[in-house]
Each structure stands twice: as structure tokens, then as C-alpha cells.
Amino acid sequence: MSFAASCHQQAAAARSAAGAVPDAAAALTHFAHTLDDAQRDARQAIADARDAQHRIDQAEADIADAQAAQQVAATQADAANHRIAMSSIGGVPSVDAQADLQAASDAGQAAADRETAARRRLDAARDDLERAERRGHHAMDRARDGSQAVSGALGSGPAMPPIGMPGAPAAAAWRYALSGARRSISVSSRSRHQRGPYQSGSQKSMTNETTATGKAT
Numbered sequence: 645m646s647f648a649a650s651c652h653q654q655a656a657a658a659r660s661a662a663g664a665v666p667d668a669a670a671a672l673t674h675f676a677h678t679l680d681d682a683q684r685d686a687r688q689a690i691a692d693a694r695d696a697q698h699r700i701d702q703a704e705a706d707i708a709d710a711q712a713a714q715q716v717a718a719t720q721a722d723a724a725n726h727r728i729a730m731s732s733i734g735g736v737p738s739v740d741a742q743a744d745l746q747a748a749s750d751a752g753q754a755a756a757d758r759e760t761a762a763r764r765r766l767d768a769a770r771d772d773l774e775r776a777e778r779r780g781h782h783a784m785d786r787a788r789d790g791s792q793a794v795s796g797a798l799g800s801g802p803a804m805p806p807i808g809m810p811g812a813p814a815a816a817a818w819r820y821a822l823s824g825a826r827r828s829i830s831v832s833s834r835s836r837h838q839r840g841p842y843q844s845g846s847q848k849s850m851t852n853e854t855t856a857t858g859k860a861t
Contacts, residue, residue, distance in 0.1 A: 675790045682786035689780035696773035703766035710759035717752030724748055 724745035731738035 679787055679790040682783045682790060686780055686783035686787065689776045689783055693773055693776035693780065696769045696776055699769035700766060700773065703762045703769055706762035707759050707766065710755045710762060713755035714752050714759070717748045717755060720748035721745055721752065 724741045727741035728737045728745060731741060
């Protein structure tokens with residue numbers, strides 16, 4: 645691949661990667677807002693769930709207290725009835741026992757009413773807890789989806805190819821040619837040294853003829 649073609653290819657890849665930056669930035673901004681909303685909803689859901697659980701605990705405690713009060717009232721009512729029965733043997737029921745019976749009955753009814761109200765609060769708190777848990781799970785799903793979308797946005801854009809030295813092939817060819825030229829110069833120098841310095845072919849011929857003539861003489 646020529647130097648110019650390599651430059652064009654790398655420039656096109658750079659433009660493609662640069663063009664993806666605004667899209668990735670917009671996607672990141674959108675998903676960041678989504679993630680912030682999901683985290684805020686999750687925190688609110690956690691707070692609502694804690695409040696609902698606190699109300700559940702309080703309602704259960706109120707129910708237990710109301711049930712205990714009903715048992716006390718029932719015991720008092722039994723005692724008052726016993727006294728009334730014993731006093732009736734003499735012909736006149738005990739007025740105090742009758743008053744105690746009425747008080748125990750009223751206390752038992754009030755305790756039953758408190759239990760009913762506490763059970764309503766318990767049901768409402770349980771419903772609120774379930775809604776808070778659903779909202780929390782939904783918020784966590786949105787946060788997870790937003791996080792995955794951010795990762796996808798960061799990894800889905802065009803990437804720059806590995807950029808090598810654009811002139812590397814030409815430089816390699818130049819080094820090879822230069823090495824060959826040096827070898828040629830070295831061979832030529834050795835040849836001239838063997839013939840003698842500055843001795844041309846005609847001079848060598850004349851020298852050989854002179855030598856032959858001297859030998860003949």
C-alpha cells in the first residue's frame with residue numbers, strides 16, 4: 645500500500661471515530677440521567693420500605709397490646725360475674741360487681757376496637773412495603789439497564805485502526821537499495837585495487853605487450 649493510500653485510509657478512520665463522539669456523548673448524557681433517576685427512586689423506595697416496616701412493627705405491637713388488654717378484660721369480667729353470682733345467692737346481686745362487669749366489658753370492647761384499627765394499619769403498611777419493594781426492584785432494573793447501555797455506548801462506536809509509520813515500506817526499500825549500492829561500490833573498489841590504481845584497459849594492454857617484447861629480446 646502506498647504512502648498516500650495509507651494516509652487516506654487512516655484519515656477516513658479518524659473522521660469516522662471523531663464523528664461517533666457526539667453520538668456517544670449524547671447517549672452517555674441520556675443514560676446518566678436515567679441512572680440518576682433510578683438511583684433517586686431506589687433511595688426513596690428504600691426510605692418508604694423502612695417507614696412501612698416501622699409501621700408494621702408498631703401495628704403488630706399494638707395488636708399484641710390490644711389482645712393482652714382483651715384477655716385482662718375477660719379475666720375481670722369473669723371475676724365480676726362470679727361475684728355477681730355469689731351475691732345473688734343472698735337475693736341481691738352486688739352492685740360493685742355489676743359495675744366491674746360493665747367496666748371489664750367496656751375495656752374488652754375498646755381493646756377489640758384497638759386491635760381492629762391496628763390490623764387495618766398493619767394491612768396498609770404491608771401494602772406500602774410491597775409497593776416500595778416493587779419500586780425498588782424496578783429502580784434497580786433501570787439502573788442496571790442504564791449501566792449496561794452506557795457500557796454498550798462506549799464500546800459500540802467505530803475504532804481507530806492501528807496506525808503504523810506511513811513511510812515504513814518506502815524507508816525499507818530505500819535501505820535495501822542503499823545496501824545494494826554499497827555492495828556494488830565495494831566490489832568495484834576491490835576490482836580496481838587488483839588491477840592497480842588508475843590503470844585503464846588500454847594501459848594494461850600496452851604493459852603486457854612491453855613485457856612480452858622484453859622477454860623475446
